[in-house]
Amino acid sequence: MPLDNSQSRRRILKLTGAAALPAVLAGCGDGGSGGNGGDESGNESGNESGNESSGGGEALEPGEIELGGEVQAWQGVAPDQIADQENPTLTLQEGESYEITWENLDGEGHNIQILDDNDEVVDDYETEIMDQEGETQTLEIDEVTSEMSTYICEPHQGTMSGSIEVQ
Template sequence: MTRFTTNRRTFLKGAVATAGTAVVAGCNDDNGNGNGNGDDDGNGNGEAAIEPGTDIRFDGQTAGWEGLEPSEIEGEQNPTLVLEEGESYTIGWTEGDGSLHNIEIRDDGGDVVDDLQTDEVDDPGDDQILEFEASSEMAEYVCDPHETTMVGEIQVE
């Protein structure tokens, strides 16, 4: 056992490195790639199974899509939406931060699926809602102007 007085500098370095590791460890998602925050308390990007026929609504914030409804995504940022193949849903944003946003559904290659995209506007309304039938080619919902922060995964089962 190392005593505090034998090598104080080394002891402090080790303590800082250990504390830093603990903080970083909490930032990993289930894949260990550092994209989540390691929890499901409304601040991460947890998965939400969405019932067919559900209206999915977001608050468009440049930092990310914030879930408004259904309750499974309320307060979640960029939640993963688990949808049933062949079932109908609506998705869109009804609140925003005043910046230009749109919503698109893309495949895993980054291409818009079946023209499911809206125009870029700074004030959301009925024209920012997409009606669709879930298909296996759907991989993510994205705001084109903010595609690095306003992006969430779609899993179709």
Template sequence: MTAMERNDSLSRRSAIRFGGVVAVGLLAGCTEGGSDPEDDEDGVELEEEADDADPPDEDWDDEWGEVDTIELDAEEDGWIGRRPSVIEDVENPDIALYEGREYEIVWTNTDGSSHNFAVADENTTIETSSFVDEESETTELTFEATAEIELYLCETHPEEMTGSIEMRSE
């Protein structure tokens, strides 16, 4: 056997061994620890929440043109949309505003925890309502939509109670 024949056979053996290891690894990855998202309640909930975050394009776009009042319920788990109908029962709904228009946000404290409603850019609060800590108490915030506004939140519960604002031009 020559040196060249020995190197070819080693390379061939190495390739076969490597292919076998890869095949076993792939097979193990497909069968161990995996779960069908349809069988996993958490997977279903995440899919449903993700669906809530993406507004239906046609209705969503059409509905915002005439809106000047937005109604929400405040609870520690998130803001719940009430009006306009496109955000009804959606948790932390995306909101579309037109730059330069005046808006009124009307919200009701539904759990008795301390909440407020604020609009902000990435780092700074731009407008804010007073804090409300009595269940069923309703308050409002009136403000002019400006290009800086990117999101809304409750400053007491910013992790759970935050939503996006899409700023539009007329």
């Protein structure tokens, strides 16, 4: 029997939507993450803070790394391997030197610290807190060591935290 009246069509749409809602909420819809916190391919990469990869695990070339600092996350600026990523994983070469330059994007108080697995600052690699929007700071890392595991903004470490992988 054909569905000519709008009441029947609305009822079918309502029932179809109600049946699909639990599947979407469970992460079973197309393009979802599968509900496992991973990426679209189902990989569970990154850590609790939602870090993204620095480009397939390839180490960044020694030199300058640029980030933007705002309360919701560190924003990758340069090099291209981390551009446009939130809290990008910094894959660094052991024994090499890097400069991490970051810009205050929101006028809130931020700094940067390099931590070890015990959440302690490694070799005094930290900056003072600055709160001027547009201001920049550079943290010079003379020599990357295997104890470096995380970079954070101390006042906002719940959202501004990224992994460091040493190769």
